[in-house]
Amino acid sequence: MVKATRITNDIRRLRFAAGELTQADLAARVGVTRQTIIAIEQGRYSPSLEVAFQIARVFGVPLDDVFHYPRSEGDTP
């Protein structure tokens, strides 16, 4: 029923680089629940473009430093 997303992300690494920002803190700053941040981090949920931009803004990096998409079918991001 649920097709896995091909979008990957570096949220875990970016949280670590931002001084071990917790999932709860990131969730509060983006305005979503902690469960949603966990689901995004684990690739179980693709956020809306707006939430994706908000996450990138928290880390102060461009969107494609946070989220990656493979160039073609066989590629890894």
Added chain:
Amino acid sequence: MSVSEKRAWIMVVVATVAYGAYVAMVLGQGVGRPLATVSYQWTLVWSVGGAIGASILLDILSSLFAPRSAAEKDQRDREINRLGEYIGQSFLVIGAVTALILALLSFAPFWIANAIYLGFVLSAVVGSVAKIIAYRRGFQTW
């Protein structure tokens, strides 16, 4: 676990138990005679009423003991809820169409009422299972 996910679990359990009890009671009364002659009306009313009452009560209890953060809802919760309702609604339509066909074919009210009730139960159970899967296994917006 968020309150929305708990609500889906409550709905699955309550709807299944209430319908299971109803079927067991009706089948128990129907031993040795045609099912359509069974006095099912009050059993059905109590089953539906009991399920509504139990789900409200369990909902309140689970909210009381949940941390405040669990009650928060966001875009993902709303999207998962919409998906579950969309899937569940198709069973409601199937139940209604089945009841319409049974009425057109002059079946006994027993079968018409039970087709509608089964549609309600399947709608609640399948819709809630879809929500639980979306929470547990993942959910993509496309």
